Amino acid sequence: MEKNIKHLDIYELCKQNGVKMTSQRETIAGVINNSKDHPDVEKIYERANKKNNKISLATVYRTVKLFEDAKVIIKHEFKFGEEKARYESVTKWEHNHLIDVISGDVVEFQNPGFEKLSKKIADKMGYKVIGYKLELFGLKEACKKIK
Ligand SMILES: [Zn+2]
Known part of the structure; x- marks a missing residue:
């Protein structure tokens, strides 16, 4: 993860937006805050359940x-063989x-x-860009030689 890409604190944002926080929600927020690998729901569940075994997959x-x-939080559907939302x-x-x-590793840039x-x-077409999404799918150098 690049240093200059600053992820905002979920717990703080929830407080600001008036989302009611329970201790389980706090734990799940903490897990996502501290995960640098864009985890899917199952990974979030594994990590949250380790901290509090009362947290179920359904709760997550x-x-x-x-x-x-x-x-x-942002949901990603990195489509390239893998169908799970992260x-x-x-x-x-x-x-x-x-x-x-x-490997499914995600590098931010x-x-x-x-x-x-x-x-x-967009300007040329008379539009103002309000958002975009750029996803690159790659193979490590070592794997490229196989091809
Ligand atoms: Zn990211």
Whole structure:
């Protein structure tokens, strides 16, 4: 994760947005805050359940949905063989993802040049860009040789 990509604190955002926090929700918020790997619901559940074994998979599903609706986390559907939705806390600025198609690792990066270019393209078509999503799917150098 790049240092300059700052993820916002889910717990703080929930408090600001008036989302009622229970101790289980707090635990789940903490797990997502501290996960740098864009985990799916099952991974979030594993980690949250380790901290509090009363937390069920159903609770994690409900809480993730609640956080998503409150716009304090971002849902990603990194489509490249893998169909599971993955989550992360929101960030102040948009950022991009490179997905390793073998390991499923997600690397975050920023690309101001691309942002400028996308604005220029939209501008020419009479649009103002309000958001974009750039996902790169890659293979590590070592794997490239196999191909
Ligand atoms: Zn990210």
